Structures are given as C-alpha cells and as structure tokens.
Amino acid sequence: MVCLVESARGTIIRLTKLSDTSLIILWMSEEEGLLKTVAKGARRPKSAFAGRLDLFVDAGFQWSRSRSSDLHGLREVAVTDYREPLRGNYRDSVVAAYFGQLLEMVLELNHAEPEIFALLQRGLAYLTEEGGSRKAVLHFEKEVARLLGLGDGAQRGILNAYGKLPASREHCLDLFI
Incomplete structure (x- = not known):
C-alpha cells in the first residue's frame, strides 16, 4: 500500500493530549482549512517534534491522510515563526x-x-x-x-x-x- 505524504503551511490552534506520548494537533492551514493530525511520540523527550509543536506556531508540515478518520498522521514539521x-x-x-x-x-x-x-x-x-x-x-x-x-x-x-x-x-x- 502506498502512503501519500501531503504538505501544507499552517498555524497550530489547539493541542490535545492523546496518550502519554502522543498529541492531537489542530491546524488552520491555507490549503486544507482546519486539519487534525496525530503526532505519535511527540511528548517523548527525544522526539523529532520536540520544541516544534506549541500553540500559535506557524510551520510547514507534512502528513499522511487517513482513509478512515479525520485524524491524519503528522510526519514532519518545519517551524517558520514561534510567535514567542x-x-x-x-x-x-x-x-x-x-x-x-x-x-x-x-x-x-x-x-x-x-x-x-x-x-x-x-x-x-x-x-x-x-x-x-x-x-x-x-x-x-x-x-x-x-x-x-x-x-x-x-x-x-x-x-x-x-x-x-x-x-x-x-x-x-x-x-x-
């Protein structure tokens, strides 16, 4: 099965704890509007997402679209503005x-x-x-x-x-x- 990775630019408007190690991120993006992604392992100290997922962060991101739900898999995040x-x-x-x-x-x-x-x-x-x-x-x-x-x-x-x-x-x- 081929897993198509899509890209967008967006702003994180909500973060929700999914498990001890994972987060649900609600993005507002130009290309997709409101988009929910799951960042598996994002709460681990050595996660590839460490320091990149916070409220109001503006970033380019890649995700894999889910066929069965509104929760898509987050693959990569490149922050462009932390809005500190x-x-x-x-x-x-x-x-x-x-x-x-x-x-x-x-x-x-x-x-x-x-x-x-x-x-x-x-x-x-x-x-x-x-x-x-x-x-x-x-x-x-x-x-x-x-x-x-x-x-x-x-x-x-x-x-x-x-x-x-x-x-x-x-x-x-x-x-x-």
Whole structure:
C-alpha cells in the first residue's frame, strides 16, 4: 500500500493530549482549512517534534491522510515563526486562543478557507505587534461573520447561524474592562 505524504503551511490552534506520548494537533492551514493530525511520540523527550509543536506556531508540515478518520498522521514539521511574544503575554494568548476556538466552531474540517486563514494570520500578527484589545476581538468576529456570509452583525450573525459563541468569549472580553 502506498502512503501519500501531503504538505501544507499552517498555524497550530489547539493541542490535545492523546496518550502519554502522543498529541492531537489542530491546524488552520491555507490549503486544507482546519486539519487534525496525530503526532505519535511527540511528548517523548527525544522526539523529532520536540520544541516544534506549541500553540500559535506557524510551520510547514507534512502528513499522511487517513482513509478512515479525520485524524491524519503528522510526519514532519518545519517551524517558520514561534510567535514567542504572543505566547509570553497571558492576555494576548487568551485572545489568540479565542480566535482559534471561534474558527474551530464555525469551520468544517478539511475544507480550505484561504481568506479565513489570511484573517487568522493578520489577527495573530496584530496581537504580536500591538497586543490584544476589545476592538481586536470584535473586529475578528466581524470579519469571520463577513467572510462566512453571515452579514455585518458579527455576534448576532454567528449566534443565529451556530447557536452560540465559544464559552471563552466572555473571559476574553473581561480582560479589557
């Protein structure tokens, strides 16, 4: 059986422990949209993935597509931006995590959304350079709603279409009071 290896560029928006040694990585990529990969052995000290898998990291990566599930096998990661300033600030990390949670809620897996990928890149760059703000959160929501064709009322449009917003939204906005 031939195992086809595919390549993409993306940003890690969620990490989940799968086992004592493995992680599930949720990527937002230009080519595939939301993509889940499994990094077997990634939690081992001498893993080939050591130091490469962290929240908001931008990287080129290779994976093998699974025929039977939405979890694909991660093969290789080449980090292009660690976004250390973003991860070093609690408030900005909370806002960035909210951006990822919102996208996870409104997007389908394995469906390319290049405009939303570009929005996430701009949003994370803004947080890295300028820091988080209430205005940045509301603007991101408004742009997501616009790109999804939900109209101009971001919060209302997303609520009407999906029935809720991520639970972390309230905490995120409370940081700016």
